[in-house]
Amino acid sequence: MNSVAARPRIKDVAEYAGVSPKTVSNVINNFEHVSDRTRTAVQDAIEALGYRVNIAGRQLRQGRTGMITLAVPELDVAYFAELAKLVIAEADRRGHTVLIHQTEAVRERELAALHGFDAQFSDGVILSPLALHPRDLATRDRRLPVVLLGERPADGGTDHVGIDNVRAAREATAHLLERGRRRIAVLGGAVRGRQGTDRLRTDGHRAALDAAGLPFDASLVVAVDAYHWRDGARAAAEVMRRTPRPDALLCLNDHLALGALRSLHDLGLTVPGDCDVVGFDDIEASRFSVPTLTTVAPDKREIARSAVSLLLERVESPEAAPGRDHVAAHRVVVRETTGGKRVGEEAGDDPPPRP
Template identity: 75%
Template sequence: MPDGYAHGRRTEGECGVAGRPRIKDVAEYAGVSPKTVSNVLNDYEHVSDRTREAVKVAIDTLGYRVNLAGRQLRQGRTGMITLAVPELDVAYFAELATLVMAEADRQGRTVLLHQTNGDRERELAALRGFDARFTDGVVLSPLALRPRDLAIRDHGFPVVLLGERPADGGTDHVAIDNVAAAREATAHLLARGRRRIAVIGGRVHGPQGTDRLRTDGYRAALKEAGVPFDADLVTQVDAFQWRDGARAASALLDTDPRPDALLCLNDHLALGALRALHERRTSVPGPLDVVGFDDVEASRFSVPSLTTVAPDKKEIARAAVALLLDRIDGPPGAPARDHVVGHELIVRESTGG
């Protein structure tokens, strides 16, 4: 073992600042050049297995850690990415943010969280990298962007969109198949004999956003089952919060005839609806079934527990970070990619599970 090491580590003052081992320390320990150590760290192919193993042993023995900040600065990058979502107090976005941060950390990146409140100007600021360009790219869940906003954006700034985008092509995109997911949830209710299925948070006309696509899936399932579509059963909401679900469910109970099932287009709406039904002494399941979307943690602990469509949130986070890092680190001009993530209908007590 070379002189100057104590139990496999250099003494303080011999390994760089405050005893931190440097590349040249690893090279000396492994008996190779600093350039060879750099090649191993960058996973270059033209390094022999024996040399690669010697370098890895030296790294482990000395406790060497790559200085990511220095590497990123040399490459003209910050090592930070932005996650821009409408509302962090909506459980789906909070859970997704946790998963994106974990995946980014695994890739040696830091996440800056930006809440847009569904405001177009705030979404545009994120899309443009906040002008100051203090992050390397953005994962954005848009609500208010217009097709033109994406058409004229700076394509040199890496962007990945989540959910439904306002225009086709040109931007990497990660989402579930919302039409198929809503069709599956509606078919489940139809199989239970429900025929007057109301949609809370739905939209019959307008842009192809998540609400419209899920309503389209609902209508497709009705058509396949030979059940007439009634536009009066589609209820729009001001926001996708508990109070909006409670308000819509209470109003639907005052209609004649009442619905016999509620398809709520997120779990916040569904959980609010369950509370309103409880206050109106309407049993679930019983006169009414309730289905939600997103499988947030609270849906497992409500009474009754909530049947819901569960998107693969871990895969959404993994794919979004991977696509963004490909844009940041890869060659410019690559074609845009669409990544469709799987989903699963989780049947719980609110539909007799």
């Protein structure tokens, strides 16, 4: 005889409480038309027997898995790792599990996520696209709920969460201009091509110069192969050897900025004395670099919460209006690389741990 006690079923709870299985189901699903006496009896039976709702079975009966997919380019880029952690926490709070898919910014891998490569396991996809073409979104299967992060490639029919990159870069450049910087190089920028994050942030930088009555120098926009520390170091080393030398670097993510700091140190240049540096993303490392990094901080918690919310709303109501947009907040966090205060001394930062 099996010594392991069988898991109690609704039928067992019903017998214990002296009611029908349907009444037990009504109590579990919190239906209103159940008397207080009956509800109490069922709840007492559930507690006495140790009954647990079979969430997986319920979801399968509803044609859902209780899982969502998060597809991001690179998990070793801190912004995406930090965002993934927040998405997982928010999904867990909403009773869902997150599958992580790394696309490596390869179009075929992004397409696989967009078209539900694991649709049998996932109710919907949160995707951060870097390589998709506008036609990829236009021809996607609309039955699979999708929320895009970052930029939405020219398609208004897919839900989207991001920040205002033009405004954010304009504010970061305005901060440098207010400090008297005039020859500002943009690491990771783009002056041509489609309206990706690099182009939008470059446009914002240019708008700040225009507003200040200053010329835009396209030669100071330095393209990079990728957005890693080494790419920032190489780009900074190249641009800082020019004559005249830039007096500030606007780096389009924090990895580029932290790599740039290393090159400036190797060149014997001081920050912020000889050159100001600003990054994007406010990753954890930016608070502990030497000097600490001024950066544009998107509200990553809001991005995660909004993305999960939009996706689950779409799962529940596929007929919801298409192409919903949520613009998350951002702020320029001024730290030591542009003359700001140490970590723990500026608003919104936790003090570093004491030794």
